[in-house]
Amino acid sequence: MTEEITFCRGGGCTAKLGPDLLSHVLSKIPKGEKDPDLLIGYDSKDDAAVYRISDDTAVVQTLDFFPPMLDDPYLFGQIAAANALSDIYAMGGVVKTALNIVCFPEKMDLNILGKILQGGAEKVIEAGGMLAGGHSIMDADVKYGLSVTGVVHPDHIYGNNQGQPSDMLILTKKLGVGLVCNANRVNLAPEGAMKEAIDSMTLLNRKAAEISHHYEIHACTDVTGFGFLGHLSEMINEQISAEIDSISIPVISGAIHCAEEFLLTAAAQRNRNHVKERVEFASKIPFSMEELLFDPQTSGGLLFAVREDQAGEFLKELKGAGLPAAIVGRLTSKKEKDIYVK
Structure with a gap:
């Protein structure tokens, strides 16, 4: 090469x-x-x-x-x-x-x-x-x-800021691509992590999008360079805030370890600076999880705001198609902060 x-x-x-x-x-x-x-x-x-x-x-x-x-x-x-x-x-x-x-x-x-x-x-x-x-x-x-x-x-059309209070948030791919690719450039990526990241990045969002057409989707974005929290912040409007369940976030194997070893990207720090005033992290959230949520994704997944009573069936169908999707939080009525990570 x-x-x-x-x-x-x-x-x-x-x-x-x-x-x-x-x-x-x-x-x-x-x-x-x-x-x-x-x-x-x-x-x-x-x-x-x-x-x-x-x-x-x-x-x-x-x-x-x-x-x-x-x-x-x-x-x-x-x-x-x-x-x-x-x-x-x-x-x-x-x-x-x-x-x-x-x-x-x-x-x-x-x-x-x-x-x-x-x-x-x-x-x-x-x-x-x-x-x-x-x-x-x-x-x-x-x-x-x-x-x-x-x-x-x-x-x-799926606008990105038309979500409604009580909508559930579903993410269709794992996070951590930026952390793993950065670690790989200095030959410090954990074993198997880069292959998992490549498999995720080369996977089209076509199947997830086709499945979504069967459900009432109020908002959608793809999670790319501005990171999960950056793109989620673009979904927030004057009527809603978001609550994120950090335990439910799907993660590329080894990505958290990369964050713990401070194999970070400058882009993630730009993302943090951009939205940090709009986000409140619970005291139990470790630095490595924060970094994962700010991590820039390349060819990341779709983040859907779907009607609450349809979220379970939507998730079931996504998983049935082999996608590592998860319900990662919900939209709520407007609160003091735009995003709460628990």
């Missing part, structure tokens, strides 16, 4: 700009005249843009790309594609087409690029979509991702 592909200064979703910086910049961008058919745009904190083209069809658009977080180009391509496709599922949509986004050093072995594109293409096909082209530029480092288009019924 060439040196460039293995040199990961901030791979995966750890490479995201911090939420504080991003919010500051976006707040200054002119928005132009409001279009009533733009149902969700960048002025919200949702996972993708949604534009209505008819009474029963809206287009869902997203893009996502980043540098490698591991040294296998084929797996990197799969993970980057799965991560980008996830935004369509988080909006309640169905994947239709995708375009490659490629940054690649001119002098690097083109076989590496071929493996990246192969991995990405296979995930698009697995998602039921069609790879329709793309764009590439020369760069000092490798970066890859997708621009993805999907469709959704305008009345069935």
Whole structure:
């Protein structure tokens, strides 16, 4: 493997700009005249843009790309594609087409690029979509991702902040990917942890999304670079707070150990700084669990707010499909803090 592909200064979703910086910049961008058919745009904190083209069809658009977080180009391509496709599922949509986004050093072995594109293409096909082209530029480092288009019924969009008091929160993948990948870069990942993280990152959220269409979902987001608490905070509105049961959180094997050994990411600290004033941790919560909840995820799971009386059956169906899903908390009426971790 060439040196460039293995040199990961901030791979995966750890490479995201911090939420504080991003919010500051976006707040200054002119928005132009409001279009009533733009149902969700960048002025919200949702996972993708949604534009209505008819009474029963809206287009869902997203893009996502980043540098490698591991040294296998084929797996990197799969993970980057799965991560980008996830935004369509988080909006309640169905994947239709995708375009490659490629940054690649001119002098690097083109076989590496071929493996990246192969991995990405296979995930698009697995998602039921069609790879329709793309764009590439020369760069000092490798970066890859997708621009993805999907469709959704305008009345069935999963906004991320429409949850209701008493909704149950269901997470469909384990947390800890960022911690494990960071430990792996310095050869300190616990045995088996990286394989479990890779299996999680390459798993599409398609099945979870398809199952969700049978239930009354009030809100949804995918958990990626801003961490579990960062993305959960985007689900909070003026009427609700959230209570999280830390014991119920599904965790990648070895991730807690990585946190205990302070194998932490700068991105997690940015996430902590962004939402710490909105979160209250119970006194029994150890530092390692806090770090897990701030940990940036690459190609993380979906976090659903589902009607309370449907949560049990929804969870049963997710588990029946082989997903490591769990009920991790609930939404409540508004309290002093936005999020309470118990």
